[in-house]
Amino acid sequence: METHKESRDHHGLYRVVNDVGSAFGMGAVGGSVYHFVKGAYNSPMGARLVGGAQAVNMNAPRLAGSFAAFGGLFSAFDCTLVYIRKKEDPWNSIIAGAATGGFLSMRQGIVAASRSAVMGGVLLALIKGPALMNK
Numbered sequence: 001m002e003t004h005k006e007s008r009d010h011h012g013l014y015r016v017v018n019d020v021g022s023a024f025g026m027g028a029v030g031g032s033v034y035h036f037v038k039g040a041y042n043s044p045m046g047a048r049l050v051g052g053a054q055a056v057n058m059n060a061p062r063l064a065g066s067f068a069a070f071g072g073l074f075s076a077f078d079c080t081l082v083y084i085r086k087k088e089d090p091w092n093s094i095i096a097g098a099a100t101g102g103f104l105s106m107r108q109g110i111v112a113a114s115r116s117a118v119m120g121g122v123l124l125a126l127i128k129g130p131a132l133m134n135k
Contacts (some may be wrong), residue, residue, distance in 0.1 A: 016075045023071025024064050031063035032056045074100045090128035097124030 038053020040048040077096035082088050101120025104114045 012079060015079055016072055018066055020068050020072040020074035024068035027064035027067025028060055030068075031060035035059040035063075070100060070104065073103055077103075090131045093128045094124045095119055 015121075035055040036052040040052035043051025062087075070102045072097050077099045078092050081092040081095055085092065098121030100115045101123075103115030105116035
């Protein structure tokens with residue numbers, strides 16, 4: 001009997017689509033909770049439930065879409081690096097994080113894109129760094 005492989009073992013379009021969906025779900029759930037609390041807190045007494053629901057309705061889809069864009073780009077860059085380098089290691093994720101941060105900030109100019117690329121790389125290095133140290 002064959003066990004079903006974990007989704008991270010798949011590469012290509014399946015992984016990108018899976019990661020976009022996962023990121024959208026995380027953004028939708030997290031954004032809903034955050035914006036509901038914020039909307040309820042900023043609403044007058046007696047209208048807190050309605051204010052929270054309106055804040056979720058206005059803001060959570062935008063946040064979920066942003067998460068999905070980040071997740072899709074990150075996954076696409078990661079899969080591309082795995083294909084080019086012919087190995088899967090933490091460096092792929094670190095470089096993919098830097099590329100994603102730079103790509104998403106490209107419209108603000110080269111300085112902003114460079115800063116975002118460095119921050120994306122540093123953030124992923126902090127997350128994936130322990131895996132590098134164990135090798």
